[in-house]
Amino acid sequence: MSVNYDYVEMKFPASAEYVGLIRLTLSGVFSRAGASYDQIEDSKIAVSEAVTNAVKHAYKDGEQGDITIGFAIYPEKIEIVVSDKGKSFNYEEVREDLGPYDKDENVDFLREGGLGLFLIEALMDEVFVKKDSGVTISMTKYMDESQVHADGESITNG
Amino acid sequence: MNLTIMTEKRDSHYFMTLDGELDLYTASKFQEALEPIKSEGTHDIKIDLSKLSYMDSTGLGIFVGTLKSLGKNNNELYVIGASERIERLFEITGLKDLMNITKGDES
Numbered sequence: 001m002s003v004n005y006d007y008v009e010m011k012f013p014a015s016a017e018y019v020g021l022i023r024l025t026l027s028g029v030f031s032r033a034g035a036s037y038d039q040i041e042d043s044k045i046a047v048s049e050a051v052t053n054a055v056k057h058a059y060k061d062g063e064q065g066d067i068t069i070g071f072a073i074y075p076e077k078i079e080i081v082v083s084d085k086g087k088s089f090n091y092e093e094v095r096e097d098l099g100p101y102d103k104d105e106n107v108d109f110l111r112e113g114g115l116g117l118f119l120i121e122a123l124m125d126e127v128f129v130k131k132d133s134g135v136t137i138s139m140t141k142y143m144d145e146s147q148v149h150a151d152g153e154s155i156t157n158g
Numbered sequence: 159m160n161l162t163i164m165t166e167k168r169d170s171h172y173f174m175t176l177d178g179e180l181d182l183y184t185a186s187k188f189q190e191a192l193e194p195i196k197s198e199g200t201h202d203i204k205i206d207l208s209k210l211s212y213m214d215s216t217g218l219g220i221f222v223g224t225l226k227s228l229g230k231n232n233n234e235l236y237v238i239g240a241s242e243r244i245e246r247l248f249e250i251t252g253l254k255d256l257m258n259i260t261k262g263d264e265s
Contacts, residue, residue, distance in 0.1 A: 016183040023212070041243055048214045052182045115215040115251050122250050 005074040007091055014055050014065045014084065019048050022069060026080070029071045033078055035143060042123040043080065043141050049116035050082035050137045058084035058134060070094075077125075077142045085134035098128040098138050160184060163191045171202035171236075177209035180217040188217070192224055199231040208239030218251055225257060234258060 008029060012018045023044045030040045051067055059065040070081040070091055081094060121127050126140040161184035162177040172195050180188060195203055203224065207213075225235045236258045240248070248254040 016181075019181050019183055020179060044212070045214045045247070048181055052214070052216060055182060115218055118251065119215050119247070 005072045007070060007072050009068065009070040009091075011066050011068050012051075014059045014067045016052075016055055018067075019051050019055070022051055023048055025069075026071075029073065030078060030141075033073050033143065035078070035141070039141055039143070043078070043139070046120045046123045046139050046141075047080055047082065049120050050080075050139065053116055053137075054082065054084035054135065076144060077140050079126075079138060079140045081136060081138045083134060083136040085136075094130075094136060094138070098130050098136065161187055163187060165191055165195075167201075171204050173204050173206070175206045175209060179212040180210060180220075181212065181214055182216045185216045185220060188220055192220070196224065196227045199228075199233065202234040202236065203228065204236040204238060206239050207237060207241070207244055210240070210244060213244050213247060215251075218247060218253060221248075221257065222253065236260065 010022075010025060012022060026044055026047050027040055030043060035043070047069070051069075054067045058067075065084070068081075068083045068085065070083075072079040072081070072091055079095075081091065083094075117129075120137070120139060124139040125142050126138075128138040130136045130138075160178050161180055164175045164177075166173045174191065176188070178184065192203070195201060221235070221237070228235050237248075238260050240259060245254070245259065248257065248259060
């Protein structure tokens with residue numbers, strides 16, 4: 001099976017001072033893929049929310065750790081995967097593992113005292129979350145906004 | 159990627175200007191600037207966001223906290239000059255209805 005996407009992966013220290021650098025990186029990847037200003041700005045907020053969550057919750061009490069961010073660049077969409085485990089991951093395997101989550105149950109840990117996950121859901125077209133030894137969040141932005149409505153995954157702004 | 163905050167005391171309110179990016183990294187700076195005004199509890203706060211280029215839920219959380227804190231003393235929080243992008247964040251989270259958000263310049 002041929003692969004129809006480019007994959008870029010980066011590892012950053014799980015520290016607040018890198019959140020801005022991650023946004024800059026995202027801007028570069030998205031611009032190159034032809035994303036619009038609004039698509040870039042929406043995705044910048046979404047990735048910051050995922051990284052903010054990882055910085056605040058994954059490594060507590062001064063523990064050092066890394067965050068891994070993968071961009072899978074398809075012709076029609078970009079999928080961003082943020083993992084607080086810090087280890088490089090096999091994108092294909094991670095993809096198969098991720099599934100839709102029950103909005104009421106297993107993601108409470110992400111909702112505590114914050115609008116972060118709410119914003120991710122509002123700003124991105126598809127969102128998947130997985131929690132095992134760490135948290136992995138996958139977020140997809142379609143480049144052609146008309147596709148968003150076709151697959152019904154869109155969360156429209158209220 | 160930083161945040162510059164200017165605070166000016168006026169007759170009825172404190173006027174603050176945020177210049178740069180408000181995220182997890184710069185949030186503490188904003189909190190520290192607000193803290194003395196909140197504990198004084200005597201003035202409204204007007205915050206000019208026209209030079210703020212980025213904000214996310216960390217920033218929204220500070221606005222909500224400030225709104226609550228000022229409300230205890232019947233003081234008001236005004237947000238002015240936010241870009242369309244930033245105003246949209248207040249809108250989709252439902253915070254726009256709770257806050258005094260206006261386009262206008264300082265007054």
